[in-house]
Amino acid sequence: MTTRVVAQGTFDLLHPGHVHYLEEAAAMGDELHVIVARRDNVTHKETPILSNRQRRDMVGALAAVDEARVGHPDDIFAPIEEINPGIIALGYDQHHDADAIEAELRERGLDCVVRRASARDPKYEDELLSTGAIIDRILDERA
Structure with missing residues (x-):
């Protein structure tokens, strides 16, 4: 049996942390x-x-991604129901x-566990691992 994993995020300005x-x-x-x-659903930080x-x-x-889609406009769990994953991976x-999340999954009848990915330590001194840090560097160096 195939184990489907769902990951989700904003992914504005891809960086090594996303990868x-x-x-x-x-x-x-x-x-x-x-x-x-x-974009319209991102309320916890700046709009992408x-x-x-x-x-x-x-x-x-x-290469790691088999399918990417834009989330549902109103129900963030609707795509998860369509995909029917065994695992949801959080950053x-x-x-x-x-x-x-696990409570909502159970409520919807989905047999799915939630796991959290590990942090990625910078591999070199000036490596940027967040979109905000990339934007700040652009503003500092180009504004």
Whole structure:
């Protein structure tokens, strides 16, 4: 039986931290499906700079990803129901509450566990592992 894994995120300005998260998520199962948050649904941080389609296409181009899609406009669990994964992989620093996600999955009749990926330590001194840090560096050096 194939184990599907779902990872999700904003993925604005892809960086090595995103690649680490998605590669680790892919290693948790046989297929990795990634849900890219819609710009309109991102409320916990700044709105993504890149369009939904561009972020989806960039994530989908990564070797670890079997399928990438833009999230549902109203129900963040709708794509998860369609994919029917065995595992949801959260990024190490994502704001989501794993217990609340598991409760909602049970409520919807989905047999799925939630795991959290590990952090990626910078491999060299000036490596940037967050979109915010990349934007700050661009503003500092080009503004």
